[in-house]
Amino acid sequence: MGRITLDKITKKFGDVEVIPPLDLTINDGEFVVFVGPSGCGKSTLLRLIAGLEDVSGGEIRIDGSDATMVPPAKRGLAMVFQSYALYPHMTVRKNIAFPLRMAGMDPAEQDRRITAAADVLNLTDYLDRRPGQLSGGQRQRVAIGRAIVREPAAFLFDEPLSNLDAALRVGMRLEISELHKRLKTTMIYVTHDQVEAMTMADKIVVLRAGHIEQVGSPLELYRAPRNLFVAGFIGSPKMNLIDGPAAAPYQCKTIGIRPEHIAVSAESGDWKGTVGVSEHLGSDTFFHVKCDDISEPLTVRVGGEVDVHYGDTIWLRPDAAQIHRFDDAGLRIA
Amino acid sequence: MARAVTSRRKLINTTAAWAVGLLIFFPILWTILTSFKTEAQAIAAPPLFLNFDWTLENYGVVMERSNYARFLWNSILIAGGSTILGLLVAVPAAWSMAFVPSRRTKDILLWMLSTKMLPAVGVLYPIYLLFIQLGLLDSRAGLIIVMMLINLPIIVWMLYTYFREIPVDILEAARMDGASLKSEILYVLTPMAIPGIASTMLLNFILAWNEAFWTLNLTSVNAAPLTAFIASYSSPEGLFFAKLSAASTMAIAPILILGWFSQKQLVRGLTFGAVK
Numbered sequence: 113m114g115r116i117t118l119d120k121i122t123k124k125f126g127d128v129e130v131i132p133p134l135d136l137t138i139n140d141g142e143f144v145v146f147v148g149p150s151g152c153g154k155s156t157l158l159r160l161i162a163g164l165e166d167v168s169g170g171e172i173r174i175d176g177s178d179a180t181m182v183p184p185a186k187r188g189l190a191m192v193f194q195s196y197a198l199y200p201h202m203t204v205r206k207n208i209a210f211p212l213r214m215a216g217m218d219p220a221e222q223d224r225r226i227t228a229a230a231d232v233l234n235l236t237d238y239l240d241r242r243p244g245q246l247s248g249g250q251r252q253r254v255a256i257g258r259a260i261v262r263e264p265a266a267f268l269f270d271e272p273l274s275n276l277d278a279a280l281r282v283g284m285r286l287e288i289s290e291l292h293k294r295l296k297t298t299m300i301y302v303t304h305d306q307v308e309a310m311t312m313a314d315k316i317v318v319l320r321a322g323h324i325e326q327v328g329s330p331l332e333l334y335r336a337p338r339n340l341f342v343a344g345f346i347g348s349p350k351m352n353l354i355d356g357p358a359a360a361p362y363q364c365k366t367i368g369i370r371p372e373h374i375a376v377s378a379e380s381g382d383w384k385g386t387v388g389v390s391e392h393l394g395s396d397t398f399f400h401v402k403c404d405d406i407s408e409p410l411t412v413r414v415g416g417e418v419d420v421h422y423g424d425t426i427w428l429r430p431d432a433a434q435i436h437r438f439d440d441a442g443l444r445i446a
Numbered sequence: 447m448a449r450a451v452t453s454r455r456k457l458i459n460t461t462a463a464w465a466v467g468l469l470i471f472f473p474i475l476w477t478i479l480t481s482f483k484t485e486a487q488a489i490a491a492p493p494l495f496l497n498f499d500w501t502l503e504n505y506g507v508v509m510e511r512s513n514y515a516r517f518l519w520n521s522i523l524i525a526g527g528s529t530i531l532g533l534l535v536a537v538p539a540a541w542s543m544a545f546v547p548s549r550r551t552k553d554i555l556l557w558m559l560s561t562k563m564l565p566a567v568g569v570l571y572p573i574y575l576l577f578i579q580l581g582l583l584d585s586r587a588g589l590i591i592v593m594m595l596i597n598l599p600i601i602v603w604m605l606y607t608y609f610r611e612i613p614v615d616i617l618e619a620a621r622m623d624g625a626s627l628k629s630e631i632l633y634v635l636t637p638m639a640i641p642g643i644a645s646t647m648l649l650n651f652i653l654a655w656n657e658a659f660w661t662l663n664l665t666s667v668n669a670a671p672l673t674a675f676i677a678s679y680s681s682p683e684g685l686f687f688a689k690l691s692a693a694s695t696m697a698i699a700p701i702l703i704l705g706w707f708s709q710k711q712l713v714r715g716l717t718f719g720a721v722k
Contacts, residue, residue, distance in 0.1 A: 164618050184621045197619035201637045210633075211623035258623065 114298030121170030148319035190259035381427030485685035504692035528593035540605035608642030
């Protein structure tokens, strides 16, 4: 079981309040991603749940019982660190065995679990090596192995993939998702990468300056961002946010339209503009268009290859059903 | 062309390093050479370098006149005892300063170091009186305590510097893995800090071995270490240079050999954290 409830928890460093009172419930078996820009408090929040930082106020409950003052060693949670944090003087086998040894588990059972974990994570051939002799991806797998052998109530991941190169990151992302499907254990995952958040999460928690901006499934956040911050943060390339005369016909302060919801035409449309830089990805083409009535250049996404060149004049037409409207306070208008 | 310049520069550097090294080592070399001369040759002018009649007579006299073994044993006990006692105090202190620092940690560290700037003679009188009252005068226990206290700032600083290099993530991982504070220090921190702890021990041992001010002032017979042994050969009149040199050579030989075999750790210990 791994149901975690945060009840009005706060965190202050000295006089600086990094987490204002915050409530959140993480259900058993859920894959929850904390996402937000650097310094938004997502890692601090994870460390509060882990017990590595003390809360300044509020209560943390794990499976119904108060864990606020319980030391990290006794919370039954496992954590995977960004730096992997392997024990450099121990072999892979001993690294993975460490939590079991600390729990005083009998050696035969330790061996059985280590073998099983190594098998799942493709580490069988490396069990007698030291962390220094492994690649980044292998080290991260050892860190995950050390977490899974304990069969914890929940896994905590603190930006586990940010030290890996891009190709490896995609692979590890799939492996972690796969692991979640198999183990069905609660996972809390911190990242600043919204692609990781969108692809892995059951539930995304978007944070800014310690506040929760929105909680929802990836598609809820994509379809109905609650405010301008979430609208700009979720989605890649990011949503075009348009103020001024172009927004006026929609009776709101700001409209948002995603790059994939704009149609391009050489003859007619709502906005006329000049093509700037194009990015050709093969599967898609992104181009940046400077429109007459709109201060910021718009990003447009078109499937496949498009024959549009720098300096061309084109017409854009947003898909009316996909326009997001925001009021003066930056909140979504339903 | 760049290569030629590099190798010439290398030659200059090597020569300069050897010159400085020999300059520093010269007094020790001269002491060792003098210990093999007769008293008359020891003060000959111009000084004799290698062309003298080599003799072991001085060593014979020194061994006959004083109990070298007892002085040696006292030195080992005092240097070793103060080192071990110092580590027992300094490891927990450095742990808390490195991993759970408070706002005052930096000040405390500096304050500790500042005590090393006080001239020792400034506290001689109070410590001497305390020693009389506590009956510690001329006792090994007393000297072990004094040596430990005067070297403690250096031990704490060195360990603190070493511990600071250990990523706190790894200790946090141990906590998440269910390790108690004891297990964390025993199974994770200590094995990772062993090189640092070893070089700290070594340096402290050498410092305590060479310390002369306190050992000369607080001992007379029972607890006198090798520093007192050397001092007993200096006299206001007569010829004593050769015998003094023989005594000095015997006093520094054990630590010289220890230092020679552990120079790598020593250099690493002294420069650790300096470059990063």
